[in-house]
Amino acid sequence: MENISIPILLVEKVVAKGGNILKTVKAEVKQKRLSEINYDDHCEWHDSGTGDCEDC
Amino acid sequence: MIEPVGGGCNLNCIYCYQEPVRNRIQIMPFHILEKITPDNIALRDRVKFLWHGGEPLLAGIDFFKKAVELQKRFNQKGIKIINSIQTNATLIDRKLAWFFAENDFRVGTSLDGSSDLHNISRSNSFEKALQGIRYIQESGKDVGIVITVNKYNVDFPERIWEEIIEHKKIATSFEVNICSSTELSDFVPDTEKATIFLMQLFDLWIEKDDSSIYIKTFRVLLRYLMGGNAGDCAFEYSKCNQFAAIDEKGDVYVCNRFMKRDIAHLGNILNQNLRDIISSDKAKNLYHKIASIKKECRECEWLMCCGGGCAFQRWVHTGRFDAGFPECELRKNLFSYIKDRIARL
Numbered sequence: 001m002e003n004i005s006i007p008i009l010l011v012e013k014v015v016a017k018g019g020n021i022l023k024t025v026k027a028e029v030k031q032k033r034l035s036e037i038n039y040d041d042h043c044e045w046h047d048s049g050t051g052d053c054e055d056c
Numbered sequence: 057m058i059e060p061v062g063g064g065c066n067l068n069c070i071y072c073y074q075e076p077v078r079n080r081i082q083i084m085p086f087h088i089l090e091k092i093t094p095d096n097i098a099l100r101d102r103v104k105f106l107w108h109g110g111e112p113l114l115a116g117i118d119f120f121k122k123a124v125e126l127q128k129r130f131n132q133k134g135i136k137i138i139n140s141i142q143t144n145a146t147l148i149d150r151k152l153a154w155f156f157a158e159n160d161f162r163v164g165t166s167l168d169g170s171s172d173l174h175n176i177s178r179s180n181s182f183e184k185a186l187q188g189i190r191y192i193q194e195s196g197k198d199v200g201i202v203i204t205v206n207k208y209n210v211d212f213p214e215r216i217w218e219e220i221i222e223h224k225k226i227a228t229s230f231e232v233n234i235c236s237s238t239e240l241s242d243f244v245p246d247t248e249k250a251t252i253f254l255m256q257l258f259d260l261w262i263e264k265d266d267s268s269i270y271i272k273t274f275r276v277l278l279r280y281l282m283g284g285n286a287g288d289c290a291f292e293y294s295k296c297n298q299f300a301a302i303d304e305k306g307d308v309y310v311c312n313r314f315m316k317r318d319i320a321h322l323g324n325i326l327n328q329n330l331r332d333i334i335s336s337d338k339a340k341n342l343y344h345k346i347a348s349i350k351k352e353c354r355e356c357e358w359l360m361c362c363g364g365g366c367a368f369q370r371w372v373h374t375g376r377f378d379a380g381f382p383e384c385e386l387r388k389n390l391f392s393y394i395k396d397r398i399a400r401l
Contacts, residue, residue, distance in 0.1 A: 006281045006398050014401045022282075022398070024267035025275060029284030 057106045057301040057312045058092060060084045060115035067111065067144050067179040069166075070243045071206050071235040073313055073368075074110055083115045084304040086122060088325065092302055093126040095330035102136040108301070108312050113147040117155060124159050140164065145188030145199070146181050153188075157195035164200040165189060167223070169216050173209040177243070189226055198228040200272075205253055206235040210245035213256040220269060229270040232257065236369060236382045251386045255393050262397065277394055280361050293363035294347040300334050308333050310342060313368035346371075348378040362387050 015023045063074030064081030096103050105123065120141075127137050141156070145165040156163055168174040171182040178185070192199050201223060203216060220230055234250050235243055245253070254273075261271050276288045289295035301312035306325040314320030320342065323333040333339065349364035356362070364370070365381030373382060381387075 005283055006278075006395055008283075010399055011282055014398065017401070018265075019401060020265045020267040021262060021278070022401075025278045025282055025284075029279055029282050032284055 057108050059108050059303045060112050061110050062304045063110040065111040067181055069178045082304050088306045091325050094130040097130050104138040107141040111144055113143050117152055146184035148188030148191050150191050153191035153195040157197050163192055166202045168204055169209045169219050176208045177206050193226045200229040201227045202231045204233050204235050205250055206243050207245050210249045210253050213253045217260045224269050229272050232273040247386050251389050254390050290366045291363050296346045296367050297343040346377050350378045358391050
């Protein structure tokens with residue numbers, strides 16, 4: 001897994017340059033890690049087109 | 057996931073995976089709805105009723121009024137209940153839109169591009185669908201939009217992007233799916249073209265860098281590539297056991313994509329309660345079988361990002377769950393591209 005992730009330093013560099021999308025996704029990943037959400041409880045595909053998952 | 061009219065639909069979209077049952081329209085009787093509701097509520101502390109089809113609105117507004125009434129009646133513990141509906145939007149009128157808004161339904165629909173591109177694949181329904189979306193917007197709510205890439209729109213990523221920009225104020229999210237699961241392969245886009253389509257759309261999105269444009273397809277991949285969880289069963293290994301789909305007769309299947317397929321039939325809600333059906337030996341064996349993926353997938357560096365793909369898509373072309381995923385090459389190329397593209401930002 002480690003070898004396919006986008007390196008955090010690269011993410012930081014893009015965010016520092018004002019990368020809004022990466023900044024948002026980074027915050028989202030952090031928030032999910034900190035929360036106690038059980039990710040097995042939901043699936044965005046099965047939310048289909050109904051919008052974002054309620055936990056995100 | 058509940059299909060109040062099974063796979064019955066008022067449209068005839070070229071890529072519909074419900075093709076074999078599309079023309080059978082039979083509305084779920086209330087006594088089945090009365091059984092499903094408490095069974096679902098009893099499963100967890102928070103449950104979702106995802107109304108799907110076919111076209112679920114063929115069941116009519118009274119069906120959904122009854123559904124909400126039953127949810128209130130059986131929710132004695134006061135758990136969180138979420139209602140979502142996936143509809144082609146052509147049957148949404150002002151009354152329905154306000155009903156959804158008042159009862160906090162999340163509404164998802166489909167647009168395959170501008171009117172000419174949409175109308176080729178989705179039964180000339182663009183104007184009606186857009187009107188339905190406008191009614192939802194009038195009621196103060198947003199919609200999620202699924203865009204299905206098919207043989208006819210695959211050459212036009214810029215035009216799809218323009219539609220995304222056009223509709224970003226009314227849509228909370230866009231999901232870009234590649235048409236590949238159909239048994240009617242005439243409408244499946246060429247893999248190379250579909251890959252280029254996704255790469256170009258990704259470029260347009262990442263260059264615009266507007267985080268309010270939520271293209272779910274790309275966000276789930278970025279989330280994973282940045283160390284998070286994709287949160288999407290089509291990209292995660294062995295998630296099929298998290299769902300159950302119920303048709304208008306009360307028959308329970310693993311997922312709505314397998315509706316009316318004997319191989320994925322788990323039981324009927326009139327004979328057993330839902331908890332017993334999804335925890336039965338039959339269900340466990342099937343979930344185990346569905347989770348089998350081929351050796352190359354198990355050893356693939358992208359497994360944790362791809363999950364071996366949707367089990368239905370693996371199965372539908374070959375009748376085997378451990379067959380290759382039709383979008384394998386496309387996904388590998390896309391994952392690599394996104395990773396490299398981020399490095400070049």
